[in-house]
Amino acid sequence: MAKVYNWQLGREMDYFYEVVRPKRQFAMIFDTNKCIGCQTCTVACKTTWTAGRGQEYMLWNNVETKPYGYYPLGWDVNILDKLGVQDMTSPVYQGKTLFDAAPDGERVLGYLPDERDYAYPNIGEDDATGLMSQGAFYAAPHMQWMYYLPRICNHCTYAACLGSCPRQSIYKRPEDGIVLLDQDRCRGYRECVKACPYKKVFFNPITRVSEKCIGCYPAVENNRQTQCTITCIGKIRMQGFITTPDKAREDSPMDYIIHIAKVAKPLYPQFGLEPNTYYIPPVHVPPKYLYQMFGWGVEEAINKYRTALEDKKLLGALLLFGASLDIVHSFKVEGNYSIGYDEKGSEIVRVPLREPTHVRIAHDQQHQVYRTNIT
Amino acid sequence: MIQKKVRKFCQGLSSLAILYGLSACPVQAEEAAADPAAFTATQVSEPGPILDPTSPVWERATPVRVEMMAQVTELPHDPDPAVKELEVRAVHNGQYLSLLLRWADPTKDDVLRPDAFGDQVAVQLPIDAENVPSPMMGHKPGGKVNILQWRAAFQHDQDKGEPTIHALYPNAVIDIYPDYVLRATDSRVYSGALGVDNPVSRGRVSPVLDQMAEGWGTLTVKPDQQGDGKGIWQDGMWNVVINLPLATISHNAPRLLPGKETMTAFAVWDGGHGEVGSRKSWSNWLPLKLQRGQP
Numbered sequence: 151m152a153k154v155y156n157w158q159l160g161r162e163m164d165y166f167y168e169v170v171r172p173k174r175q176f177a178m179i180f181d182t183n184k185c186i187g188c189q190t191c192t193v194a195c196k197t198t199w200t201a202g203r204g205q206e207y208m209l210w211n212n213v214e215t216k217p218y219g220y221y222p223l224g225w226d227v228n229i230l231d232k233l234g235v236q237d238m239t240s241p242v243y244q245g246k247t248l249f250d251a252a253p254d255g256e257r258v259l260g261y262l263p264d265e266r267d268y269a270y271p272n273i274g275e276d277d278a279t280g281l282m283s284q285g286a287f288y289a290a291p292h293m294q295w296m297y298y299l300p301r302i303c304n305h306c307t308y309a310a311c312l313g314s315c316p317r318q319s320i321y322k323r324p325e326d327g328i329v330l331l332d333q334d335r336c337r338g339y340r341e342c343v344k345a346c347p348y349k350k351v352f353f354n355p356i357t358r359v360s361e362k363c364i365g366c367y368p369a370v371e372n373n374r375q376t377q378c379t380i381t382c383i384g385k386i387r388m389q390g391f392i393t394t395p396d397k398a399r400e401d402s403p404m405d406y407i408i409h410i411a412k413v414a415k416p417l418y419p420q421f422g423l424e425p426n427t428y429y430i431p432p433v434h435v436p437p438k439y440l441y442q443m444f445g446w447g448v449e450e451a452i453n454k455y456r457t458a459l460e461d462k463k464l465l466g467a468l469l470l471f472g473a474s475l476d477i478v479h480s481f482k483v484e485g486n487y488s489i490g491y492d493e494k495g496s497e498i499v500r501v502p503l504r505e506p507t508h509v510r511i512a513h514d515q516q517h518q519v520y521r522t523n524i525t
Numbered sequence: 526m527i528q529k530k531v532r533k534f535c536q537g538l539s540s541l542a543i544l545y546g547l548s549a550c551p552v553q554a555e556e557a558a559a560d561p562a563a564f565t566a567t568q569v570s571e572p573g574p575i576l577d578p579t580s581p582v583w584e585r586a587t588p589v590r591v592e593m594m595a596q597v598t599e600l601p602h603d604p605d606p607a608v609k610e611l612e613v614r615a616v617h618n619g620q621y622l623s624l625l626l627r628w629a630d631p632t633k634d635d636v637l638r639p640d641a642f643g644d645q646v647a648v649q650l651p652i653d654a655e656n657v658p659s660p661m662m663g664h665k666p667g668g669k670v671n672i673l674q675w676r677a678a679f680q681h682d683q684d685k686g687e688p689t690i691h692a693l694y695p696n697a698v699i700d701i702y703p704d705y706v707l708r709a710t711d712s713r714v715y716s717g718a719l720g721v722d723n724p725v726s727r728g729r730v731s732p733v734l735d736q737m738a739e740g741w742g743t744l745t746v747k748p749d750q751q752g753d754g755k756g757i758w759q760d761g762m763w764n765v766v767i768n769l770p771l772a773t774i775s776h777n778a779p780r781l782l783p784g785k786e787t788m789t790a791f792a793v794w795d796g797g798h799g800e801v802g803s804r805k806s807w808s809n810w811l812p813l814k815l816q817r818g819q820p
Binding site for chain 1: 602715
């Protein structure tokens with residue numbers, strides 16, 4: 151075991167290998183407030199990457215309804231239950247990571263899902279936390295709640311799949327931090343399937359080795375955002391690169407949202423993997439629940455998000471979601487526009503901070519009718 | 526010479542076993558070390574590779590009991606693997622060495638599913654019988670071993686054909702696969718490990734994988750596959766034959782001669798017990814003498 155620094159936990163922790171951070175780190179931000187659970191991303195991923203034999207059940211990207219949706223069944227509650235109650239009362243995590251909690255004879259605390267756990271990809275879909283009583287009416291905060299959680303591989307800095315493989319068949323690319331599983335070297339031991347707490351490594355029973363999300367690396371190598379990002383009709387995602395907080399760049403939209411505005415949070419940071427997909431927490435969900443899922447600072451993130459209009463840079467960064475097929479490496483806000491640039495500094499997208507409003511007269515003189523939509 | 530080396534390894538293993546709270550130096554290996562004649566490959570006259578576990582030829586070979594112990598030196602491991610004992614026999618015909626491995630396993634695990642593992646057995650031989658490396662899959666640098674691994678899933682491929690999604694999941698609904706609409710070369714990328722010819726994907730030619738290792742995590746399937754075999758599960762017992770040529774042109778294969786000694790070590794995986802990779806039971810080196818001339 152080596153000592154590595156996990157900035158999401160604010161402390162050093164044990165990991166199987168010495169830290170070697172990539173030149174840049176693949177990352178994604180999801181705005182859960184905008185996701186409508188349409189699964190366009192899921193289908194885009196499926197048709198692009200997992201249409202083959204033995205991949206029928208695989209969803210490298212999926213969208214589940216929280217709190218009662220899971221794919222595979224119970225993936226997060228199962229591992230939370232195994233890890234037990236941990237101390238998360240300060241920005242420096244005092245509890246155990248999955249590496250700390252590894253039982254004797256294991257490299258990491260994990261479990262192998264039952265085959266049937268993969269049989270219900272839509273379980274809990276659109277289920278809210280409870281029933282509404284007779285005569286109830288809408289009130290804020292919501293009496294019952296649910297939200298959609300889109301998920302891909304987190305391309306973790308301290309990937310448990312990578313650390314658990316006795317054959318070193320899984321590697322993290324130095325050029326972009328994408329975690330890949332070597333299809334030629336893998337022997338199907340499924341230590342990675344057991345170890346990944348997000349259950350984003352899948353065993354292919356036809357090829358008899360494991361497979362995982364490849365971060366659409368052929369697209370990323372060509373400065374194109376991933377399939378799940380560019381097909382998102384709700385423009386809830388942005389894919390790009392992040393740095394560590396000490397090297398945060400204010401002109402990077404990813405860094406600005408994650409490190410400077412601190413609006414997007416990692417998924418289950420307490421597991422200790424330093425996952426690299428980030429979530430803008432849903433504003434209507436009780437903080438207690440969000441706190442467990444996204445860690446320290448969720449309430450501040452929600453407050454900041456609610457007041458994004460007051461921070462033009464934050465607004466500008468958020469408006470770049472879904473605005474470009476290409477990866478936005480840097481941005482700036484100029485007048486009423488947020489402008490995104492590619493790696494070489496060429497402008498690739500320009501988005502107005504506020505769309506112009508046109509008001510039509512409610513009564514149409516020519517046709518002698520009242521208009522129902524006047525803006 | 527070899528007896529001394531076996532004692533040395535056994536002593537090494539004993540101290541390691543004590544370190545890990547175990548007392549399991551294989552008794553049989555020590556007995557065999559004291560009496561190397563105990564495990565002998567009987568010379569027989571049957572021609573060609575001997576592959577049939579039910580062949581009467583095995584009645585001419587003396588069975589030797591090998592005590593199996595848990596692999597606990599490398600993570601991850603299972604401190605209590607299912608198979609505690611292996612019965613081994615060996616014959617050779619001057620051209621091929623053939624080993625019959627038998628062990629009790631109440632379940633036949635030969636279908637791989639996301640939560641199901643397959644039964645396996647392996648025999649390990651040093652490349653250089655004069656410089657025997659660590660019994661734990663050899664050592665770096667230069668301690669090369671040849672590992673021939675039989676897989677129940679590969680035997681299933683040989684006997685019943687390759688797995689299909691409908692064989693695994695009869696009610697699966699499939700609308701289209703990429704190769705229905707794309708040319709074979711274009712659809713290859715959708716076939717994952719099969720598309721890159723990963724040798725563990727299929728038992729195409731034989732249920733035995735012919736492999737090399739030079740220490741932990743280095744196990745590699747050889748480009749030239751010389752091993753063969755056959756396994757039959759009957760009445761709660763696996764009966765598996767692993768066969769290899771006495772000598773090949775390869776520098777990465779053992780050169781065996783009638784009248785000479787070599788070493789053997791074994792590993793067993795009970796798929797039904799969740800054993801795979803380093804979660805296995807294994808033995809120390811056991812000397813094997815190849816008989817010269819007809820018995």
